Amino acid sequence: MKRALICGISGQDGAYLAKLLLDKDYEVWGTSRDAQMSSFRNLTKLGIRDRTKLESAALNDFRSVLQVLKKSQPDEIYNLAGQSSVGLSFEQPVETLESIAVGSLNLLEAIRFMEQPIKFYNASSSECFGDVGQNSASETTPFKPRSPYAVAKSAAFWEVANYREAYGIFACSGILFNHESPLRPERFVTQKIVTAACRIAAGQQDKLNLGNISVQRDWGWAPEFIEAMYAMLQQEQPDDYVIATGESSSLQDFVAAAFGAVGLDWQKYVISDPTLLRPTDIAFGKGNPKKALEKLGWQAQYKMRDVVRMMVAAKQKELSSDGHHS
Ligand SMILES: Nc1nc2c(ncn2[C@@H]2O[C@H](COP(=O)(O)OP(=O)(O)O[C@H]3O[C@H](CO)[C@@H](O)[C@H](O)[C@@H]3O)[C@@H](O)[C@H]2O)c(=O)[nH]1
Structure with missing residues (x-):
């Protein structure tokens, strides 16, 4: 049985991903900043709360990260944790930068301390592109972040690319455009x-x-965007992908x-x-999801x-x- 660790399991994407991985017979572990205090409403709504193993982890604290990796012994880690609102990032820039950029870095460093190879998915964002005129953005479009959130997500993106090249870690960034759900x-x-x-x-x-x-x-449907995250970690080679509807x-x-x-x-x-x-x-904002279709066989079925x-x-x-x- 494969084990997955989802950091930030209490959010929209964490809950849908937990469901997808449980359906694929994974043992699913999840973290939240304070697992005792979190209500995990989304997991309850999807009827999977009792099937997940929930731990507390503060990703800006290396000890906490290493501890949860040692306990869960994951084959795959999905990092969906961190302050996720662009608007709030203007009010809380330091918390945003720490939870996103330091959080990803601590996970990547901790992976180097583990004996078994661990595949790593990092939630990047279309916000990194900034304003691209009326053009659609692809994996080769340069980043021009326009918010503290986007700056943090851009830093985390380059951390992932650097650890992949420097240490051969199987690490991927999904550059997701907006994806919504109930x-x-x-x-x-x-x-x-x-x-x-x-x-x-x-x-x-x-x-x-x-x-x-x-x-x-470019608004898509979150439950199907989650499938692309999983698909990235099942490829032969780690890589980065734009995930969008294209409209x-x-x-x-x-x-x-x-x-x-x-x-x-x-x-x-x-x-x-x-x-x-x-x-x-x-x-x-508009993404060009061509690479995802060609390499992952992924395509959005649902539009705005x-x-x-x-x-x-x-x-x-x-x-x-x-x-x-x-
Ligand atoms: N939240 C909010 N946004 C508003 C409002 N009125 C207008 N907007 C505009 O609506 C747009 C979308 O805002 P959000 O729904 O807050 O999402 P976002 O900033 O695009 O960021 C989301 O998508 C990113 C890309 O996937 C994600 O990275 C990010 O975490 C978040 O999910 C922004 O241009 C915002 O200024 C309002 O009352 N509330």
Whole structure:
């Protein structure tokens, strides 16, 4: 039986990845900063909490990292831990840099101390590209990070590449574009919009405040993006891959689709709120997933409108079952 360690198992991607690996008969270990305090709601929602082995680990603390590796003895490590909000990274730049860049470095160093070879997946981000005009970004597009989060993710990307070349570690970075699901917290704009649209339709909310809705993003479906992470570690050679749908839509189109799905005209409810603007933002995001298709056989099946439809359906179900309970 293969053993996998998922750092950051309590987040959206960690939970879906745990499910995928359990379905493939892996023994799944997961870390969270404080496993005693974390509710692991996402694992509970997917019905897999009892099937995972959960440990505390602070990735910025080398001792903690080495300890969890020694205990879990993994064949594969997936590093999905760290501060994940671009917006919050402007408020907490040091915590963001430490949890992402120092966290990945400690994992890579700890892998060198282990006797058995360990394959390593690192969650990189399309944020590293910064603004690319109207072009789609591929693995050869230079990084021009525009937020503390993107700076940290860029550092971690180069750590992975360096440890792969310098020490022959099987280490890969997945440069993922936005990927959404019902497990997304409302801190991220898609869930904020979907929740607001459903609540307004149910008479539980009046308005929705948003920042810049002219931004364009390449939005995909998280459960299928996770499959690409797994596929990267099953290749003969370690490498880095862009994972995206290859299509870009404006946030305004996302808003219109979400409100349209519940029979509302978004223009009556959305308020433009300058306090929600970021000091620097990315105007346009689109990935070129050609290499992933050619090498991994991976291709996104779901596009922005599918994502909206599935997130709205999940939220409506949740709100109506909340109503039945009260
Ligand atoms: N969160 C948020 N974003 C808003 C809002 N109004 C407008 N936006 C805009 O909506 C866009 C998307 O914001 P987020 O959903 O917070 O995601 P992100 O910054 O694109 O980052 C996500 O995707 C990256 C790429 O996969 C990930 O690396 C990152 O962790 C995160 O998941 C940004 O341009 C943001 O300025 C708002 O009220 N809230």
